[in-house]
Amino acid sequence: MDFSRLALSGEDQAFLDKARSFLATHMTDEVRQRDRETGDNFDEGLHLAFGAAGYLEAEWTAASDGGMTRLQRRIWTLEKRRVHVPWVTWGTTAMVARAVVKFGSPELVSEVLPKVFSGHVRMCLGYTEPDGGSDIATCKTRAVRDGDSWLINGAKMFTTGAHNCQYVFLITNTDPKARKHKSLTMFLVPLDSPGIEIQGIRTVDGERTNLVYYSDVRVDDKYRLGEVNDGWTVLREPLNVEHGAVQAGRDGLQDTSVMMQQAGLMAEAVDHAAVCVAQADPDGSTVYRLGRSVARMEAALSTPNIFGRVAIAQTMRDISPDLMDLLGAPSALSSGAEYLYRFAPLMGIYGGTLEVFRNMIAEYTLGLGKPDYSAPLADRSTASRNGVT
């Protein structure tokens, strides 16, 4: 949205001016360079500055409870994106904090929430395991009750941001004999607990994520969120938010789908390619060829909800090789196209793979029922003729 075309009220204009000047002061080239080097998508100094200035609390809190108004929230989001504020760890923290408020004890809420707002407490997601992440409910990490506490053993893969966080939102199995969605319990585990080991992993786009091992980690029962064996209830809401299965508002003050932040990187790479291609070949066929990528991208950016998420990730995968091809060797420099090419595969994996999302759309939105993975009928009759059952 282009705010220059909107007449902002004096209060909102002052909010915008203050936000711009705050970001110009704190979102420095050093922050950008550090972020590129670490792959953290988080900067502690910047995050604490947001906390001290009240931005974290105001962004998290509903307008009716004194937080930013819907318009101010939109201004703040777009201004942060414009200067590439690292976003991952605040995203997970804000999401988990809602679950803590809903399912945690008052004692836990008062331990955690003020420090979330000051920036000193950050929280990450511990769902995926080395054996698989698409079906979270098959979780093998065990939590066993021991008096007033629990002993946790297992491993979680891709716990992004764990090395910058104080707590992990950890889904565990507390009843291996129960049906899978009735076997889970959620904990908010302090990451400085003895028995936790965090190992860094760098992905192909330079992002840092983690493999986290839990060996006899003792956690007090006060860190349990929700009821024992009812972790799926606690997990469902944050999962829906991450999956983008939440309707956007009709006032245009919200992203059309999740992953718009990442889509912005695609838009920047396409804009950069447009400038280069127009200069090198003002009336040639490359401009026409670039048009195909632009059209694909615009369609993806306008596609709502869960469909938009699939469209953005798929479009990024499809157009980034073409952008690199159009730009030639210089695409490896600062065009954004080469980075997009490395980033695109991950976009179709984290928070759920493209295949899983397509299945979800087919099953729940289009009402086509569960996918049938059995062999097609012709193959089945061949198999039975060959004595295979």
Ligand SMILES: Cc1cc2nc3c(=O)[nH]c(=O)nc-3n(C[C@H](O)[C@H](O)[C@H](O)COP(=O)(O)OP(=O)(O)OC[C@H]3O[C@@H](n4cnc5c(N)ncnc54)[C@H](O)[C@@H]3O)c2cc1C
């Ligand atoms: C950069 C990055 C950051 C991440 N951050 C986090 C994080 O912070 N916390 C966290 O918990 N996880 C995180 N993840 C994990 C991510 O959510 C999982 O990778 C994802 O859910 C897929 O799980 P998997 O990799 O175990 O693949 P698997 O589930 O093993 O799937 C393997 C393949 O089988 C396909 N498949 C699986 N099930 C189905 C199905 N039902 N229908 C059709 N195809 C299917 C998949 O599409 C995939 O191609 C991150 C991943 C990446 C890459």
